[in-house]
Amino acid sequence: MxxxxxxxxxxxxxxxxxxxxxxxxxxxxxxxxxxxxxxxxxxxxxxxxxxxxxxxxxxxxxxxxxxxxxxxxxxxxxxxxxxxxxxxxxxxxxxxxxxxxxxxxxxxxxxxxRSPQPPVTGRTIHPPPPATISFKGKTVDLGAVENPFREIEETDPEVFAAHVENGKRVYHQNCVFCHGDHMEGDGIFAHGFDPIPANFQDATTIAMLQESYLFWRIAKGAPGLPMESTPWASAMPAWEKFLTEDEIWDVIIFLYDYTGHRPRAKEELH
Amino acid sequence: MTSGARTTERRLLILGGVSLAATLVLLVATEAFGFTPQDASQPEYRAMPVIGSRVAMWVVAQLHLMFAAFVLAVPMFALIIEIIGYVTKDKRYDDLAYEFTKLLSVSFSFTATLGALLTFMLIVLYPRLAGYMVKIFSWTFFPYVLLFFLEAIFLYSYYYGWGKFSPKVHIALGVGLNIVGTAIMFIADAWLTFMNTPNGISETGELVSMWDAVNNFIWMPINVHRIIANVAFGGSVAAAYGAYKFLGAKNDRERAHYDWMGYIGNFIAISALLPLPFAGYWLGKEIYAYSQSLGITLMGGTFSWLFIIQAVLIGNLFLAANYYLWVSMERIEGAERYRKFIKYLLASIAVCFLVWATPHSLVASVEESRAMGGSHHPVLGVLGVMSAKNTAVNILILTTYISFLLYRRGNKEATVSWARTGNIIQFSIFAAVIIFVVFLGVYGYFVEARVRIGLSVPQVLSVLFAMIAVTIIDIFLFKNAKIRGEIRWGDMPARAQYALFFIAITFAWTMGLMGYVRAGMRQHWHVYGVMADTSPDAFTPTLGFASNVISITVLIFFTFIAFVFWLAGLSGKKTVSETVEEAP
Structure with missing residues (x-):
């Protein structure tokens, strides 16, 4: 201010x-x-x-x-x-x-x-996920799938910490260049993108989403974005080609661990 | 009523009845002859020339819905007003209820005709979908049509029997009309909610349980939301009728009567508007619970910008409703005392409006985004989420209630010995509830999403508590109050009447917008996850295009409504009560 x-x-x-x-x-x-x-x-x-x-x-x-x-x-x-x-x-x-x-x-x-500017439009920030995705030959139900390592957070903290550590490694080998050292969407490549990469520290990004949503976004990247609300203009790679399923879940754990946010829990049907 | 108007009404009734009967025959034939998706001879879609099938269905469905909402809502408050008149033996209420009911008969025929047109178009343009819906819901059509005929009987007996039956019989007819009307809406809601959150079917889409298909995940939230929204919408259209008649009034007596009618219509509309956001939140929560994908499409994805338009419209509704009350205070002798509070109430509404309309993701150029560090502003970003919105809407509701409270007190002066204490208690309740609502709003940022959504419940309950507690205190506080001056009904500036038009049009526009979201969130599905839309229209239109279609629909609706008003005016020869100048 x-x-x-x-x-x-x-x-x-x-x-x-x-x-x-x-x-x-x-x-x-x-x-x-x-x-x-x-x-x-x-x-x-x-x-x-x-x-x-x-x-x-x-x-x-x-x-x-x-x-x-x-x-x-x-x-x-x-x-x-x-x-x-x-x-x-x-x-x-x-x-x-x-x-x-x-x-x-x-x-x-x-x-x-003023110098020429790209047109300003209202972007859809959270693309709606499909009901299921195909991941390395198997079908993943995004409505039902849970992070398999989340349940050991309290029951086996040491093993969980190892997953956080592995997520940290994955993040720093792959994600840090765009999403930044502090996950603020300001990595060294960020300046070249429009829109700029997501800022995970922001309480209105991953804190509002279920882990299955992050799994979909990381696995499928820009090529897996839905047809609606285009153009997405996202540079996010489809990480399913480079990471294993466990590595994706680990990096998700690390994103929440580092930012201090909690993933959105599933709602109960009435 | 003039004989010409009577004849026109009867013709419209016959047209509506014939249309409905033809619809039933077609539906039964569709089922009996097995026009199902498996028929190779049946095309999946047929194209509507020029405007396309989707736009044609969209406009007709929305028009049908608007008239249906009006026809279902008016009997609710007409009956309540009639009962008040019966209990208090005050003929003015009976006159007012009759005046409201006059708008019904033609509207009912419009509703039936548009409903029949909608069904014809569904069968002709979307035979595959029509076949599937008939296959699932065939047995609900018979009670639907039966109820429709019952509604026609109740409605016309209620209208034409005014003053001819004994009051108790007439009120019983009104109760029957409301029960039947509500049941009709519940059945129709089952069909459309099934398309969003299908239930009671196998993996291949075959019917397993009719009741589960009806009682799908959002059936009851939609039922509740629609009942409340219908009353708000119906009240606003009835208030617009009062305004229309006020502006054309020939003498002071008519002006007084229609000023009062506009006030009552607006009071009904705003009273129903207050709980509406909470019913909407419940609906949204159930949609999210059913499918994360649908929930995100609705609130955070494709349609999120539409909710910003909705926030602007509803903010304007609240502002216009308060504005009407503030201008209305000018006709109350003694209300000058409270005019100094208007600027604070306006400031509160403006701030809440700003918060409610602040988007989660801002429209920004690349430079602006970089300066903000993303699409969320570090200062403003906090206003874009549920906690801030809930807090804003709760305070908006409280502010509107305070405006009404001041209006109500306008010409009264408490004479009870505990008047000062009573005022202090009322003020303390407001202060405590506002602090509590703001505290929960801020607290919401520090808990996870599911808990945050749950915080809206204590927020709402505390606001309801404040309104009920303060009203009860106010009733006793102003018992045997000294009356400082008269309410000069009819002594209203024209701009207040235009505010009533604005409210009715904004309600209609908001309904159109929300109707589009409810249907559009399925995106490329006719029945979500069960029957894909494979037509050339299987894409989500841009917001600009959708807004244009909705605007044209609203324009057509008000053209029809203008006709209804005109026709109702022809039959408006019933003498207004002589005592109307003393209307409350």
């Missing part, structure tokens, strides 16, 4: 309370203050799509605020009318009339001066 910007916005909003501007000026000032907070007050910066959506909601809320009270609405409307017709506002009105198209032109100039 950028404390200087946030502090300035809060100070401006407090000042508004004391200055007691008219309804229209208060609404406009609040809108600008919130835009500044969303655009520059949060670090790392919010994507433009989110800032636009937030400002859409803020705009609707402020319009509701102005029009929920007939007296306030009348006041806001009379402010606009006064600004447009009163002689004393002629200069500010001219400034606004000139500034508005200039601002639009400036925005267009900024947008057009």
């Amino acid at each position: 950028n404390l200087i910007v946030v502090g300035a916005v809060v100070a401006a909003l407090i000042a508004l309370r004391f200055l007691k501007p008219n309804a229209l000026a208060w609404t406009a000032a609040t809108w600008v203050a919130l835009y500044v907070a969303f655009r520059w007050g949060i670090e790392p910066p919010l994507p433009a799509s989110i800032v636009n959506m937030f400002m859409g909601i803020v705009t609707i809320a402020l319009l509701a605020f102005v029009s929920a009270d007939s007296e306030r609405l009348r006041s806001a409307k009379s402010n606009i009318v006064n600004f447009l017709v009163r002689k004393k506002y002629t200069v500010p009105l001219l400034i606004v009339l000139v500034a508005l198209p200039l601002l639009v032109a400036f925005k267009i100039y900024v947008d057009m001066s």
Whole structure:
């Protein structure tokens, strides 16, 4: 969070309370203050799509605020009318009339001066898994399959630790280059990918998934992604060609062990 | 009612009845002559010219569903209002219930006709699927049609018998209408939920147990969700009718009556909207439990963006509902005292709206993604998951309830000796529940997913507790309250009526969206995991295309509804109660 910007916005909003501007000026000032907070007050910066959506909601809320009270609405409307017709506002009105198209032109100039960008689209982050997959000649039921080593986590911690260690080896031999030393999706190859590799430290990735899902993703990689929601544009290899079944389960154990997340448990049917 | 309107209604009834009878004959013939997938002579699919089979089925199914929802919901609250009128001996409630019921008869005929059209199209365009569904559910069609005829009998007796039967007999007819209507919906729900979570069949898709096929994994969650959603939707359309009549009212008496009708319709819609998200969560949980694949497709995968649109729509619904209450407070003398709270309520709604609409995975350019360290923002990312959403929706519901509470208190002043203590207790309940809900929301980030989902239950229960406890206290607090001024029914700005239109349209749009998700999550399956979709349409359309189809469907629905409103207006010659100016 950028404390200087946030502090300035809060100070401006407090000042508004004391200055007691008219309804229209208060609404406009609040809108600008919130835009500044969303655009520059949060670090790392919010994507433009989110800032636009937030400002859409803020705009609707402020319009509701102005029009929920007939007296306030009348006041806001009379402010606009006064600004447009009163002689004393002629200069500010001219400034606004000139500034508005200039601002639009400036925005267009900024947008057009940028280097070409790939189109921004909403990506589906969790592709839906199939019911079953074929793994080295056998059928794996993803709805039923469990990590075979998970059950020894409590009953035989030493053997389990050996599986974690083996998973660590597999990870550092194969996965670390993209997913990074700390599993944050920032390995040495990561900069070359769009989208960038998954960040396993994020509480909203592997922590929300069952181990069978990870098994499918690791085993089948990008070539095994479903037809829906394409293009996936994933560079993930199909690791079934390079790893054994046990190695995949071991690396899954290591991912959860290292990040401290727990795999999503299976739901009970009612 | 004018004789022209009566004739049109009867024609529509006959059309609906004939369509339904023809459907039954076709269904029986389909079964009797064995039009099953094994028939080599039968094509698997037929193409609908221009728009394609899928879009045609989609639009007709959604239109049928919207009218059915309306026809099932209106009798529920019409009956309750009628009973209130009967118990309190207040004729205004009877007038209002009748006014609601007037919208039913034409809508019922539309529902039947669209249902028949849907069935014809299924048989003609998707004969393989139709054959399979008939094979599994053939014996449910007979009680369905029987119930449908019973519903027609109950509905028309209820409507045309208004004021002609004794009140008790009339109320009994209303009860019968509701029971039969609900049973019809339960049967139809069995068919469509079976397609999502098939049960009671062998590995080759042969029927093993009819009851298990009916009572499949999401049958009851859908039943519950639909009953609540229907009431919300029906209430909103009825409120839109009140708004439509208000805007065209010729005198103050009509304005007062239709203002009151709009208020009651909106009250019903919002009351039903409050528990709806929780019924939705239950449904989602059961889908995930049935199949991780379906669950992820729904909430985290292909359709996840659709839920962001849904969040925006529902956020707007809450905002519009509160807005209507705030503007409504202007017609209550004495409610000025509470206007200063509106900005805080609005701030609460705006913040909850922002949280609810924040996506889990953000739409970002490569540079933006790199700056964030992935598709999840380190600060905003926490708002994209269940814990934050549940917390936001619970506080949104509480805020809406507080708006209603202030509205209710508008012109009242407590006279009981413990008024101050009562207010403090109410405030403490709200504060404690908000702290509890936020605490559970934050706690949810530190436990595994299954536990996190379970936390929504205490959150919901605490909010329900707050609403019930505060309401009970409020009833006693304002017993024998001093009335500071009148409620000036009809003294409402037009923009409040447009808010009611907005609510009805947004409800319809949300229904269309959710209907698409429910059917679309099967993706390339007609019956999930049992019968694959091998038609040229076996792909999931883009969100933009789906949104366009849903928007056009909503437009067609409201064109039909405008006709219903117009026709209901023709029959609206029944004199409004003389005492309506004193409506509560």
